[in-house]
């Protein structure tokens with residue numbers, strides 16, 4: 423067991439005021455992996471004061487200076503990957519290669535925001551009078567309260583910290599209590615890069631207590647949350663009640679439309695790899711696979727064969743394709759989904775069961791003939807389960823794709839440029855990826871519509887919610 427992961431407030435690592443801690447576990451073994459400090463309201467009040475001071479200091483720095491510090495942090499994260507990645511695997515479960523990728527992508531996100539922060543431009547509006555100048559400047563909104571989840575403890579946090587700091591905002595980040603240590607190392611890299619005290623603060627504790635404290639707090643001007651739709655709606659309502667801006671990156675139930683003219687071999691390879699990445703605990707993970715009638719049998723065989731071949735095991739063992747689920751709740755959720763579906767006469771094409779009785783392992787699972795009222799057809803799986811459905815034509819596939827209140831990511835496989843364009847137009851989704859699973863780059867928008875939330879955490883759109891516009895009209899006549 424490692425040392426206690428501390429809170430980072432006002433540039434210092436420290437215990438919570440009551441010294442209370444909570445344990446976190448290695449999901450591959452069930453053994454305790456460490457303990458994390460629990461923030462009290464006293465700690466949170468101090469974090470708010472620090473973020474307030476940090477904001478004044480940080481916004482006064484030039485964009486070039488902020489950019490330089492973020493670049494330095496990015497370089498330090500890359501240098502420390504060999505230390506950080508194994509910590510991530512131990513506390514979250516993902517295979518080491520995926521943990522390394524996540525460290526790398528976090529560094530990439532900071533680097534991209536370092537660049538984007540230098541391109542925050544205002545504008546001049548043509549005036550109606552010769553002696554009046556009309557301008558719009560963009561200013562950072564203020565201290566931000568961010569809530570990042572356990573499925574990508576580093577990358578999701580990097581998106582929130584990167585956008586805020588590049589815009590000139592300070593941040594109080596509530597990290598995931600179940601996977602706190604690797605993230606603390608990322609924050610350590612930002613500290614070592616020279617981010618001034620108070621500009622970035624990291625807290626852990628009881629999520630509902632922290633959000634109820636921070637969201638209404640007068641120092642906080644913006645909220646950013648990644649997590650379930652249920653919690654997102656509660657936090658968005660609280661933000662609304664206090665007139666705080668909010669970015670909500672919530673759940674999904676991604677449809678994948680496989681048309682009869684698709685390259686089935688390639689589609690099966692890409693879809694299997696993407697579906698079972700991070701054991702399916704990805705908000706953009708394909709959930710419902712909608713297959714055109716003529717190729718249903720052939721595509722199903724290809725998927726089943728590939729899923730059954732995946733090696734599930736401890737993420738730190740070389741050769742593991744899929745690690746354990748991040749917590750026992752997810753295993754119970756997978757068992758309940760499968761039980762409910764089979765009670766309604768669905769068939770298990772492969773998988774369907776927990777593996778062993780130590781650690782949170784669950785088989786890569788494919789279900790078919792699942793009736794529409796089954797829970798898995800309506801609730802986000804957030805685990806290694808996908809369902810197969812057979813469809814006659816384009817219209818019925820799109821109707822099913824748009825059936826649910828979610829609208830985060832959608833995928834399609836087709837060789838026809840026309841079908842691809844029609845899917846892009848017809849699917850109600852924040853992101854559409856065709857003939858590959860190409861989402862989640864720092865430079866591209868990342869976010870959903872409908873119950874999947876609002877706002878973007880990627881691309882130049884990601885900076886917008888952290889900025890306010892100020893209109894200045896100036897008469898030159900004095």
Ligand code: NAD
Pocket residue numbers: 569570571572573598599629630631633634648649650651652653657671672673674704705751802803804
């Ligand atoms: P959960 O809804 O209890 O928690 C989800 C996340 O929200 C966690 O990070 C948690 O710490 C945080 N949270 C919960 N209540 C909060 C509150 N009142 N204030 C602030 N933060 C709060 O569920 P869970 O069992 O941890 O995760 C399962 C579900 O969460 C999944 O089914 C999935 O839909 C969703 N989830 C989504 C993402 C995503 O990337 N969009 C990430 C993690 C979890």
